[in-house]
Amino acid sequence: xxxxxxxxxxxxxxxxxxxxxxxxxxxxxxxxxxxxxxxxxxxxxxxxxxxxxxxxxxxxxxxxxxxxxxxxxxxxxxxxxxxxxxxxxxxxxxxxxxxxxxxxxxxxxxxxxxxxxxxxxxxxxxxxxxxxxxxxxxxxxxxxxxxxxxxxxxxxxxxxxxxxxxxxxxxxxxxxxxxxxxxxxxxxxxxxxxxxxxxxxxxxxxxxxxxxxxxxxxxxxxxxxxxxxxxxxxxxxxxxxxxxxxxxxxxxxxxxxxxxxxxxxxxxxxxxxxxxxxxxxxxxxxxxxxxxxxxxxxxxxxxxxxxxxxxxxxxxxxxxxxxxxxxxxxxxxxxxxxxxxxxxxxxxxxxxxxxxxxxxxxxxxxxxxxxxxxxxxxxxxxxxxxxxxxxxxxxxxxxxxxxxxxxxxxxxxxxxxxxxxxxxxxxxxxxxxxxxx
Amino acid sequence: xxxxxxxxxxxxxxxxxxxxxxxxxxxxxxxxxxxxxxxxxxxxxxxxxxxxxxxxxxxxxxxxxxxxxxxxxxxxxxxxxxxxxxxxxxxxxxxxxxxxxxxxxxxxxxxxxxxxxxxxxxxxxxxxxxxxxxxxxxxxxxxxxxxxxxxxxxxxxxxxxxxxxxxxxxxxxxxxxxxxxxxxxxxxxxxxxxxxxxxxxxxxxxxxxxxxxxxxxxxxxxxxxxxxxxxxxxxxxxxxxxxxxxxxxxxxxxxxxxxxxxxxxxxx
Numbered sequence: 001x002x003x004x005x006x007x008x009x010x011x012x013x014x015x016x017x018x019x020x021x022x023x024x025x026x027x028x029x030x031x032x033x034x035x036x037x038x039x040x041x042x043x044x045x046x047x048x049x050x051x052x053x054x055x056x057x058x059x060x061x062x063x064x065x066x067x068x069x070x071x072x073x074x075x076x077x078x079x080x081x082x083x084x085x086x087x088x089x090x091x092x093x094x095x096x097x098x099x100x101x102x103x104x105x106x107x108x109x110x111x112x113x114x115x116x117x118x119x120x121x122x123x124x125x126x127x128x129x130x131x132x133x134x135x136x137x138x139x140x141x142x143x144x145x146x147x148x149x150x151x152x153x154x155x156x157x158x159x160x161x162x163x164x165x166x167x168x169x170x171x172x173x174x175x176x177x178x179x180x181x182x183x184x185x186x187x188x189x190x191x192x193x194x195x196x197x198x199x200x201x202x203x204x205x206x207x208x209x210x211x212x213x214x215x216x217x218x219x220x221x222x223x224x225x226x227x228x229x230x231x232x233x234x235x236x237x238x239x240x241x242x243x244x245x246x247x248x249x250x251x252x253x254x255x256x257x258x259x260x261x262x263x264x265x266x267x268x269x270x271x272x273x274x275x276x277x278x279x280x281x282x283x284x285x286x287x288x289x290x291x292x293x294x295x296x297x298x299x300x301x302x303x304x305x306x307x308x309x310x311x312x313x314x315x316x317x318x319x320x321x322x323x324x325x326x327x328x329x330x331x332x333x334x335x336x337x338x339x340x341x342x343x344x345x346x347x348x349x350x351x352x353x354x355x356x357x358x359x360x361x362x363x364x365x366x367x368x369x370x371x372x373x374x375x376x377x378x379x380x381x382x383x384x385x386x387x388x389x390x391x392x393x394x395x396x397x398x399x400x401x402x403x404x405x406x407x408x409x410x411x412x413x414x415x416x417x418x419x420x421x422x423x424x425x426x427x428x429x430x431x432x433x434x435x436x437x
Numbered sequence: 438x439x440x441x442x443x444x445x446x447x448x449x450x451x452x453x454x455x456x457x458x459x460x461x462x463x464x465x466x467x468x469x470x471x472x473x474x475x476x477x478x479x480x481x482x483x484x485x486x487x488x489x490x491x492x493x494x495x496x497x498x499x500x501x502x503x504x505x506x507x508x509x510x511x512x513x514x515x516x517x518x519x520x521x522x523x524x525x526x527x528x529x530x531x532x533x534x535x536x537x538x539x540x541x542x543x544x545x546x547x548x549x550x551x552x553x554x555x556x557x558x559x560x561x562x563x564x565x566x567x568x569x570x571x572x573x574x575x576x577x578x579x580x581x582x583x584x585x586x587x588x589x590x591x592x593x594x595x596x597x598x599x600x601x602x603x604x605x606x607x608x609x610x611x612x613x614x615x616x617x618x619x620x621x622x623x624x625x626x627x628x629x630x631x632x633x634x635x636x637x638x639x640x641x642x643x644x645x646x647x648x649x650x651x652x653x654x655x656x657x658x659x660x661x662x663x664x665x666x667x668x669x670x671x672x673x674x675x676x677x678x679x680x681x682x683x684x685x686x687x688x689x690x691x692x693x694x695x696x697x698x699x700x701x702x703x704x705x
Contacts, residue, residue, distance in 0.1 A: 035660075039659050039660075039661075042658070042659065043659075048704065048705050049539075049655070049658030049659060049704060049705075050536060050658070050688070050693075050703075050704020050705055051704075052658075052659070053536040053539065053658065053660070053667050053704065054535070054536045056660075057516065057534050057536055057667060057669070058534070060516065061516065061517065061522075061532075061534055064519060064522055065522055065525075065526070065531070065532075067519075067522075068519065068522035068523045068525065068526040069526040070526070081523070083520075083523075118523060118526075118527060122527055122528075189527070192504070192505045192528070315588065318608050319605055319606075319608055351605065355603055355604075356602070356603070356604055
């Protein structure tokens with residue numbers, strides 16, 4: 001790096017280099033001072049500007065490398081390797097149910113925080129906390145005491161009713177919001193092309209899909225997943241495989257209800273601005289006669305074939321991106337003879353990412369999930385509670401307020417497929433402000 | 438017979454080893470790509486046993502490739518990220534940065550434009566559509582004709598990062614395919630504004646100081662000019678063998694000459 005410069009002795013350069021290196025070793029807090037020193041040395045002609053840039057770069061990256069390796073003396077190991085992120089969502093929700101002509105309005109919040117930390121080479125732990133649904137006051141009369149006396153009041157039951165929901169509904173006299181473990185997993189990456197995850201894993205680890213037709217995005221399943229990736233020329237291929245535990249029976253005669261998923265897929269850059277991604281998931285539930293709970297009492301084991309496809313066009317319309325996407329599902333279990341299909345497909349237009357004020361995205365999708373196509377209530381809980389035998393549409397408009405804050409309007413209009421009446425349609429509007437940190 | 442076979446095998450092995458030692462794969466930044474391609478050509482002309490493959494794909498692609506050990510040199514127009522350093526630490530890789538050139542983007546206007554200075558915020562506002570008239574900058578009323586590079590260019594990528602914070606260029610900007618084309622349009626169009634690599638400045642256009650700092654080789658090299666950035670080549674640990682020789686060539690006088698010929702700012 002140090003080449004002899006006319007008029008400057010090597011001895012002076014070694015002294016200067018020694019000073020600079022000493023400052024680099026204790027680089028925390030000294031990066032800006034080193035920048036000033038390097039520029040000064042360049043102005044004086046002791047080193048050239050290229051060498052000054054090299055010194056400034058090495059100073060900054062030396063400290064960051066030490067932190068990345070967990071070797072920085074001034075910071076605890078766990079801080080050096082931990083990264084944190086999360087989001088806070090405030091929601092105003094309006095539910096219109098024709099039955100009883102009711103309109104329900106709720107204010108809700110969702111807080112999620114997540115941490116990733118590198119335990120050792122190739123091994124990482126991740127855990128996240130989130131607010132969740134709760135049952136508040138019991139319905140019926142309760143005795144309350146006040147400063148002026150005692151009496152009775154009728155409690156209001158506020159049940160969000162969804163065990164996987166991360167919403168806290170305002171009410172119950174300013175009750176505290178519950179915070180629960182949202183996910184917790186260990187991730188082992190023995191090779192750059194293989195990853196093994198075990199625990200309560202983040203949604204999407206078990207398979208890739210373009211919509212929440214099958215899996216509500218709040219569902220973080222329990223089990224083990226293996227993800228492989230391999231690039232062949234312009235084609236990125238992947239294989240997802242997972243084993244998920246649905247319940248634990250504590251039974252000597254029956255095995256636990258569970259499911260397995262295998263999903264091969266590929267992504268291909270047709271041009272620099274057009275990408276096509278497709279996959280087929282084979283999902284096998286083992287639940288018939290073994291599970292009764294929030295998802296109902298399945299009458300058969302679901303044997304699902306679920307293709308998914310996404311076509312992304314960057315800067316297609318006046319510089320905005322267009323995505324055409326769809327998920328399809330078919331249950332081929334021998335006991336399911338009718339109403340075995342489902343689909344959700346649509347289009348998204350707008351900025352590729354919402355990264356600042358004025359950025360926007362608009363999405364429209366059509367949804368249909370027949371009665372025997374999928375496990376009840378596993379899909380998006382905002383679409384008729386995630387129920388099967390439903391169809392309808394969803395429209396979403398998102399607008400960036402700042403680089404970290406987004407305003408979102410999400411509208412659903414759903415009805416039953418079979419046995420629908422004039423009283424069964426349900427519509428829902430969610431108005432969200434989301435802040436990511 | 439066996440002796441001939443052994444000699445053949447030995448020669449082949451030596452050949453493979455020589456080939457392997459002289460074989461360098463470079464991946465990464467489309468901004469650095471022209472420098473890497475020119476340097477590779479000139480280097481291979483001077484070193485007949487060297488085989489250098491140069492690919493683009495972006496800085497992130499290059500660094501990922503380095504971390505996966507599928508390239509020897511990663512071109513990058515940005516410093517390595519903390520998350521990438523963490524991955525590198527997890528895989529026992531020690532990325533080392535070599536600054537091989539500086540990139541500076543000059544803001545230019547028509548020579549008759551009396552604009553004496555422009556702020557970074559004004560540049561962002563003009564190019565994102567918030568300012569459309571010169572009167573907002575204290576000049577005579579007149580529509581601003583905005584000239585930009587097409588989105589596939591490294592210069593556009595640099596401008597979008599340094600000046601627009603990743604925001605989109607307004608839809609009515611006149612897109613040009615080269616730095617020379619932008620300079621030509623601005624030179625002929627009163628009321629126009631454009632941006633070009635520092636190496637493409639000429640007397641037909643007027644370069645405007647940004648935040649009071651003019652785009653000179655010195656201000657770009659020192660990083661004081663707001664739209665300047667270093668360009669990097671990363672290796673796994675200190676560069677060795679042919680990769681080291683190539684980087685040394687780029688940092689040499691001849692190498693820095695080709696850096697300037699490609700429109701960037703040489704380090705010396």
